[in-house]
Amino acid sequence: MLIPRQILFGDPDRAFALISPDGASVASLAPVGGVMNIVIAPVADPGAEKPLTQETDRRIGHCAWACDGRSMLFLADRNGDENWHLYRVRLADAGLADLTPGDRVRARLLELSPRYPGEVLVEIRSPDAGQCGLFRIDLKTGSRREITGIPAFQQLLTDDFEPLLGIRPRPDGGMDWFVPRSGDWEPAASIPAADAMTTYPVGLGGGGRFFLIDSRGRDKAALVEWHPGDGSTRVLFEDETADVSDVLLDVRGQQPLAVAVTPDRKQWRALDAGTAAEFDYLHGRCHGDISLASRSADDRHWVIGYRADNAPVAFYHYDRRNGEARYLFNNSERLAAMPLVGMHTARLQAHDGLPLQTYYSLPAQGEAPYPAVLLVHGGPWARDDWGFQPWHQWLANRGYAVLSVNYRGSTGYGKAFLNAGNREWGRAMQADLLDTVDWAVREGIADGDRIGIMGTSYGGYATLAALAFTPTRFACGIDLMGPSHLVSLLEAIPPQWQSQREFFVQRVGDPDSEAGRADLGARSPLPAAGRISRPLLIAQGANDPRVPRAESDRIVEELQARNIPVIYLLFPDEGHGLARPGNRLALCAIAEAFLARELGGSVEPPGADPAQSAVQVLAGGDLIPELASLLPAGTPQ
Numbered sequence: 001m002l003i004p005r006q007i008l009f010g011d012p013d014r015a016f017a018l019i020s021p022d023g024a025s026v027a028s029l030a031p032v033g034g035v036m037n038i039v040i041a042p043v044a045d046p047g048a049e050k051p052l053t054q055e056t057d058r059r060i061g062h063c064a065w066a067c068d069g070r071s072m073l074f075l076a077d078r079n080g081d082e083n084w085h086l087y088r089v090r091l092a093d094a095g096l097a098d099l100t101p102g103d104r105v106r107a108r109l110l111e112l113s114p115r116y117p118g119e120v121l122v123e124i125r126s127p128d129a130g131q132c133g134l135f136r137i138d139l140k141t142g143s144r145r146e147i148t149g150i151p152a153f154q155q156l157l158t159d160d161f162e163p164l165l166g167i168r169p170r171p172d173g174g175m176d177w178f179v180p181r182s183g184d185w186e187p188a189a190s191i192p193a194a195d196a197m198t199t200y201p202v203g204l205g206g207g208g209r210f211f212l213i214d215s216r217g218r219d220k221a222a223l224v225e226w227h228p229g230d231g232s233t234r235v236l237f238e239d240e241t242a243d244v245s246d247v248l249l250d251v252r253g254q255q256p257l258a259v260a261v262t263p264d265r266k267q268w269r270a271l272d273a274g275t276a277a278e279f280d281y282l283h284g285r286c287h288g289d290i291s292l293a294s295r296s297a298d299d300r301h302w303v304i305g306y307r308a309d310n311a312p313v314a315f316y317h318y319d320r321r322n323g324e325a326r327y328l329f330n331n332s333e334r335l336a337a338m339p340l341v342g343m344h345t346a347r348l349q350a351h352d353g354l355p356l357q358t359y360y361s362l363p364a365q366g367e368a369p370y371p372a373v374l375l376v377h378g379g380p381w382a383r384d385d386w387g388f389q390p391w392h393q394w395l396a397n398r399g400y401a402v403l404s405v406n407y408r409g410s411t412g413y414g415k416a417f418l419n420a421g422n423r424e425w426g427r428a429m430q431a432d433l434l435d436t437v438d439w440a441v442r443e444g445i446a447d448g449d450r451i452g453i454m455g456t457s458y459g460g461y462a463t464l465a466a467l468a469f470t471p472t473r474f475a476c477g478i479d480l481m482g483p484s485h486l487v488s489l490l491e492a493i494p495p496q497w498q499s500q501r502e503f504f505v506q507r508v509g510d511p512d513s514e515a516g517r518a519d520l521g522a523r524s525p526l527p528a529a530g531r532i533s534r535p536l537l538i539a540q541g542a543n544d545p546r547v548p549r550a551e552s553d554r555i556v557e558e559l560q561a562r563n564i565p566v567i568y569l570l571f572p573d574e575g576h577g578l579a580r581p582g583n584r585l586a587l588c589a590i591a592e593a594f595l596a597r598e599l600g601g602s603v604e605p606p607g608a609d610p611a612q613s614a615v616q617v618l619a620g621g622d623l624i625p626e627l628a629s630l631l632p633a634g635t636p637q
Contacts, residue, residue, distance in 0.1 A: 001338075001339050002397060002398070002602060002604045003338045003339065003340075003393065003394070003397045004604065005394070005585055005588045005589060005592070005604060006585060007332065007334045007335055007338060008335070008390045008393060008394050008588075009390060009394070009581065009584045009585055009588050010581045010584075010585065011031045011036050011059070011581050012312070012331040012332045012335075013030060013031075013329075013330075013331060013332050013333055013334070014028040014029065014030050014039075014315075014329055014330075014331050014332075015028065015029040015030075015036065015331060016028055016029055016062075016063070016293065016294075017293050017294065017303045017305065017315040017328060017329075018063065018064065018065055018293070018294040018303070019043065019294045019295065019296050019301050019302075019303050019317070020065055020069050020296070021065055021067060021068075021069040021114075021296060021297040022069055022296065022297065023043065023296035023297075023298070023300060023301035024042065024043060025040055025041065025042055025043060026040070026041055026042075026043050026046060026303065026317070026328065027039070027040050027052070027063065027065065027072060028041070028049070028329075029059075029060060029061075029063065030049065030051075032051045032053070032054065032055075033054070033056060034581075035055050035056055035057070035058070035059050036055075036059035036060050036061070037051050037052070037053040037054060037055050037059075037060055038051070038052040038053045038060060038063050038072055038074065038089065039051050039052060040052050040091065043301070043317055043328075046328045046329050047329075052072060052089055052091065052094055053074075053089055053094070053096070054094070055076075058076060058077075058078070058079070058579065058580070059579055059580070059581075060074050060076060061074075061075070061076075061579065062074060062075055064109070064112065065112075066088070066112065066117065066118075066120070066139055067112050067113060067114045067116075067117035067297070068117035068118055068139070069117075070090060070091055070092065071088050071089065071090050071091065071139050072088070072089050072091070073086060073087065073088055073089075073109065073112075073120065074086075074087050074089070075087070075107070075109065077575070079543050079572075079573045079574065079575065080541050080543045080544065080573070080574045080575020080576065080577070080579060081543050081545060081575055082106070082545050082546075082575060082576075083104050083105060083106050084105075084106055084107050084108070085098050085099075085100050085101070085105060085107055086098075086099045086100045086107045086109055086120070086122055086137075087099065088139050088142075097142055099120070099122070099137050099139075099142055100122065100124055100137075102126060103126075104126055105124060105125075105126045106124070106125045106126060107122055107123070107124050107125075108122065108123040108124075108125075109121075109122055110122060110123050110134070110156065110158055111158045111159075111160075111161060113159075113160045113161055114297060115160045115161075116136075116160070116161060118138060118139050118140060119136050119137060119138055119139060119161070120136070120137050120139065121134070121135070121136055121137075121147075121158060121161045122134075122135050122136075122137050123135075123156070133146050133147075133148075134146065134147040134150055134156070134163075135147070136161055147161070147163070150163055150166070151166060151168075151178070151185055152168070152499075153166035153167055153168050153178070154167055154168055154169055154499045154500065155167040157201050157204070157210075159204050163180065164179065164180070164204065165177060165178070165179055165188075165201060165210065165228075166178040166179075166185060167200075168499075169196075169499055169500060169502060169503060170190075170193075170502070171502055172193050172502070172506075173193035173196060173502050173503055173505075173506035173507075174190065174191050174192050174193040174195075174196050175190075175191040175196050175199075176189075176190055176191070177189040177190075177191065177228075179228045188228040188231075189226075189228065189231070191216070192216070193506055194415055194419055195214075195215045195216050195415060196503070197381060197411070197415070197418060198213065198214075198215035198221040198243060198411075198414075198415045198418060199212065199213065199214045199215050199216055199221065200212065200213055202223075202247045202249075203247065203249045203253045203256075204253050205225060205253065205254060205255075206252075206253070206254050208227060208228065208229055209225055209226065209227055210225075210226045210227075210228065211223065211224070211225060211226075211236075211247065211249065211253075211256060212224045212225075212226050212233075213243070213244055213247070214226070214233065215243070215414070215415045218238065219414040219415055219416050220238060220239060220240065220241070220242060220243050220244075220413075220414045221243035221244055221414070221415070222235050222236070222237060222238030222239075222244060223235070223236045223237040223238070223244050223247055223256060223259050224236060236256055236259075236271070237256075237259045237269065237271065239261045239269075241261065241263040242261040242262055242263040242412055242413055242414070243261065243411070243412050243413065243414060244259050244260070244261060245260050245261055245262045245266070245412060246259065246260035246266070246268075246291075247259050247260075248260075248275075248292060250299065251295060251297070251298070251299035256271055257270065257271060257272065257275040258270045258271055258275050258279065259271065262383075262385055262412055263357070263412075263413075264345040264347075264357060264386060265289055265345070265385075265386045266289040266290070266291075266385070266386075268290060278318075278320070278323075281323065281325070282304055282316075282318065282325060285304075285306075285316060285325045286306040286308075286314050286316065286327075287306065287308045287311065288306035288307045288308035288309075288311065288313075288314065288387070289306070289307050289308075289386065289387060290304060290305070290306060291304070291305045291307065292304060292305075293305040293315060299320070300319065300320050300321050301317065301318070301319060301320070302317075302318040302320065303315055303316070303317060303318070303328070304316045304318050304325065307387040307388060308387065308388060309340075309342050309343035309386060309387055309388060309389075310340040310341060310342050310343075310388070311330075311335075311336060311340065311388065312330040312331045312332040312333075312335040312336050312388065313330060313331045313388065314327065314329075314330045315327075315328045315329055315330065315331075316328060338393075339364060339397070340388075340393055341361050341362065341363070341364050341392075341393065341396050341397075342361070343359055343360070343361050343386055343387070343389070343392060344359070344360050344361070344362070345357070345358070345359055345386060346358045346360070348405075348435065348436065348439045349435075350408070350428075350431065350432050350435045351431050351432075351435050352428070354408060354417070354420065354432075356405050356406060356407065356408075356432055356435065356436065357384075357405070357406045357413070358403065358404065358405045358406075358436060358439070359384050359385070359386060359389075359392075359403075359404045359405075360401060360402060360403050360404065360440070360445065361389075361392040361393070361395075361396040361401070361402045362396060362401050362402075362445070363396050363397070363398075363399050363400065363401065364396070364397075365399070366399060368401070368444050368445055369401075369441070369444050369445060369446055369447040369448075370399065370400060370401040370445065370446060370447060371399065371400050371401070371446075371447055371450035371451070371452075371599040371600055371601060372400055372401040372402070372403060372437075372440060372445070372446035372447065372450070372451045372452070372599075373395050373400045373401075373402055373403070373451070373452045373453070373454060373595070373599075374403045374404075374405075374433060374436065374437055374451065374452070374453045374454075374474075375391055375392070375395070375402055375403065375404050375454060375455060375459070376404075376405075376407075376433060376453065376454070376455030376458070376459035376462045376463065377404065377406075377410070377455065377458075377459055378455065378456045378457035378458045378459045378460075379409075379410070379411075379457070379458050380407070380409045380410065380421060380425075380429065380458040381409065381410070381411055381418070381507075382410065382411060383406050383410045383411050383412045384404040384405070384406055384410075389404075392404070394588065394592075395595075395601075397602075398592065398595070398596070398601040398602045398603070399600075399601040399602050400452075400595070400599065400601050401440065401445050401446050403436055403437070403440055403445075403446070405432065405433065405436040407421070407429050407432035407433060407436075408420040408421045408424065408428060408429055408432055409421020409422075409424065409429050409507075421507070422506065422507050423506075423507065423508065423509050423519075425458075425461065425465075425486065425508060425509070425523050426465045426469065426522075426523030426524070427523065429462075430462060430465055430466065430469065433453070433462060433466065434466075434470065434473065437451055437473070449475070450475055450599045450600065451473075451474055451475060451599075452474060452475055452476045452477060452478070452595060452598060452599055453466045453467075453474045453476075453477045453478075454477060454478035454479070454480070454591075455478075455479070455480065455482070456480040456481055456482070456577065457480070457481055457482060457546070457547060457576065458482070459480070459482065460479040460480050460481055460482015460483070460538075460547075461479075461482040461483050461484075461525070462482075463477040463478060463479040463482060463536075464477070464479050464482055464484055464525035464536075464555065465523070465525050467525070467532045467533075467534055467536060468525040468528040468529060468531050468532050469525075469528060469531070471531045471532060471533045471534065472533070472534075474534060475534060475598050475599060476534050476535045476536065476537075476594070476595070476598035476599065477534065477535075477536050477537070478536075478537045478538075478539075478591055478594070478595075479536065479537070479538045479539070479552075480538075480539045480587075481539065481540055481541060481544055481546075481547050481552075481576055481577065482538075482547065482551070482552075483547050483551045484524065484525050484526040484529075484551045484552065484554060484555040485520075485521070485524040485525075485526040485527070485551065485554070486508060486509060486511075486520040486521075486523060486524045487511050487517055487520045487521060487524065488550065488551065488554075489508075489547065489551065490504055490505070490508060490509070490511040490520070491511060492548050492550075494545045494546065508520070509523070525555065526554055526555050526558065529555055529558035529559060529562070529564075530558070530562055532559060532562075532564050533564065534598075535565040535566070535567075535594070535597075535598055535623075536559065536564070536565070536566045536567070537566075537567045537569070537590070537591060537594045537620075538552050538555070538556060538566060538567070538568050538569070539568075539569040539570075539571065539578075539587055540552035540553075540568075540569070540570055540571070541571050541574035541575045541576060541577065541578070542570055542571060542572045542573075542574065543572075543573075543574065543575045544574075544575045544576045545575060545576065546575075546576040547576060549570070552568065552570075556568045556618070556619050560619060565620065565623060566619055566620050567590070567594065567617070567619060567620030567621075567623055567624060568617070568618040568619035568620060569586075569587065569590065569615050569616070569617060569618070570615070570616045570618050571583050571587075571613070571614060571615055571616075572614050572616060573614050580613070580614075582612035582613040582614075583613045583614065583615060585612060585613065586612065586613030586615045587613075587615070589604075589606045589607070590615075590624055592604065593606070593624055594623075594624065
């Protein structure tokens, strides 16, 4: 049975489950008129949900309860430009207000404080200098009060709207931390570049304490209590296998209750007997890895999410007072009825002995070795993990073995593993991907002559690099919003990331020196485009602020000039990723036909997927004739 793309890549029945401050209601995101909107239901009757918002254009992706329990907040941009505005919507009458109006405004919600339930703390950045700053915004009137005297920091930690810790990048790639003392901001810690991504604050402990994830003096990041007054630290938890990935504090932030590490699957470790008993009970309620989705203001009510590999995410209401967890809903009833496959985990060794954590999914039908797709995660400073993954399910259902690997430079496995990826784009990081493919062939999982590669962002770069630097290793590639030249990528760093430019220089390469530009060029697919010989599908959001459209335009031009088969899809209403379900479905319909032609997997008939999208086929329309008739009238081809 082919799982319909609509079920895997359309909007879910529900996303998130956010319990209200009083524990009586639960908010979620659900399709309303075909667009994801906020819906509210009583916790006691989750099926009686009612829509709160009526957005008709772009989906709402994230939302939060205001501390007064009478309003909800959400961020929204326009067509993927990442100029985020903060909106408030009242529960009583669905009254909607843009709390951060203006052109090219970029708002960031810093804090919601129970002490000030009718306000929010917001950072606003804009080319209009008069709008930049830190503001307390009244939820009822929208009036602002600026908090002045705060230096320019990349990150600011606050408590009840009082700034307590400022973080600023250094030219060497490290971080300097500052705390307010006697009316001024004084240095409190200096974080070396090697620890900059694995040392960061996770909470305030009261009495001048902070809780940190901290890798200084160790490889795997630990949970640490830090006293900036005298600089002392105390290790509260550390693990030899992986970094601390999650920390659960009590609702006041005064005491850590549990931590999680994720070497392959997420493993929670309680720090006190009471919490240990709660997690033992919760683990027995449902299959899957646990996450705390939300909690009430008094911490009596929790919403627990269970993420399994072969089932939709299930949400439970846990009443801590009576010790009972009750099923609320899952995120897709249709998905629950589909023939989903499990996800396997394995450890393999890279070419230099470095251990690599791999996740793979296999078709339910057929015999190994299978045609395969290497799915490369973006970031690259992120990671793959265990659990339901729509791309894995889609490809496995179409007959492919699906391979994912946490190559060097991925997060979660200590700073040595993370920093082993510094300036190794196109080199050791790429070799890790080839090692994974070789392992899958040796294990009899993958057919070495029928392997494709695909990924988004860094994964798109890795796809282009694979086809350019190892032109016969893969049968085809799908590049989604991937950079083709590292020099131009670094030169196009958007204004909001300029404070982090040195971070990219340290970890990707130096575009400011002749030797650095030469090295970046040697690791860029664009100059080597003439070596590409295998078919390629490229997709790009026209409004992408992270990987500009020119990165895709230029390599398509090079491939067309050499008569190399390339399909180029442009999404005029998207940015760095595809937020609109119609666009996601169109991409997958075209990608599915492309992979079937090159690797031999199954194909669901395209139906109306492409016609529901704004996709423009700028190159290679003749390579997908079965879809041409389904594109909207007047679609460029």
